[in-house]
Amino acid sequence: MTAAHRVARATRLFACLLVGICLPAWAGDLPPLARSVTGGHVEYTIQPGDSLTAIGARFGVSPTVLALQNGIAYDAVIHPGQRLRIHNPHIVPATLDDGILINLPQRMLFYFSQGTLLAAYPVGLGRPTWPTPQGEFRIVSRVKNKAWLVPKSIQEEMRREGKIVVAEVPPGPDNPLGEHWLGLSLWGYGIHGTIAPASIYQFRSHGCIRLHPDDVAELFDQVRVGTSGRLIYQPVLLAVIEDGRILLEVHRDIYNQGIDPALAVRQLAEANGLSQAIDWLAVDAVVAAQDGLAHEVGRLAHDDLKGTPWNTPSADADFSS
Secondary structure, rough: OHHHHHHHHHOOOOHHHHOOOOOOOOOOOOOOOEOOEEEEEEEEOOOOOOOOHHHHHHOOOOOHHHHHHOOOOOOOOOOOOOEEEOOOOEOOOOOOOOOEEEEEOOOEEEEEOOOOEEEEEEEEOOOOOOOOEEEEEEEEEEEEEOEOOOOOHHHHHHHOOOOOOOEEEOOOOOOOOOEEEEEEEEOOOOOEEOOOOHHOOOOEOOOOEEEEEHHHHHHHHHHHOEEEEEOOOOOOEEEEEEOEEEEEEOOOOOOOOOOOOOHHHHHHHHHOOOOEOOOOHHHHHHHHHHOOOOOOEEEHHHHHOOOOOOOOOOOOOOHHH
């Protein structure tokens, strides 16, 4: 057991003794401290047919947050040509050097090569009643215009809901897999496109990972059979970036893993010696909002940064909302 894990265990024990209840934060070891962030500020011109849901899906921001960022009502009528400000910083989980990393609560896919982040995409994932699994995987197939062989379980769902039951959907505009399929070694699951782009950044699938058609086409061209990957479950992310800013990103515990976000932040901070540098009132606000974006909650002093390996492509980003 590392010193960091000993501190985390002691912190958890103290919390248990303090409140009389042992609230779990992580099922296993604490995740490592993150060191980089992707995204930032974007100005977007609304296109015909757009909605806040569809725009948020494209950029990895919930429509309610997008409305708040622009000072409009969630159900406001938007018009082509109107411009929106989009603020979409996401902490990059520090758990992979090569391959595909998907953080389920975060609804983000990250693609790495030799420790460098090459791409980050919002994804759509399994509904809480049909969750996307966690674990290691490999890409075992790359198929364009794949027919959808409808699993028996989904055929049964169609039957229960009074829909026409189909066993196979050929390639084309009605195929929910879109035009690109990356099959996973987790049997029955894949990364694929979609004919419903507005469903990205939501939990609406039967467990597969949906990407926007443009994003999956880009990823399809970069990965090969044998590319490794990992599906993780980390609703609370804490990062220290190059200039010393401490960032926090909190998502809902969508699959009800029993992770208490306030306790999780405490454990991560204690394990990494950050407690004294954090503004805990700011932490409380981020935990309460659970808006899925990275926020600054503290800063390390210059002397504390000496000799540290923090590295980020977005150290100059503004994390104010």
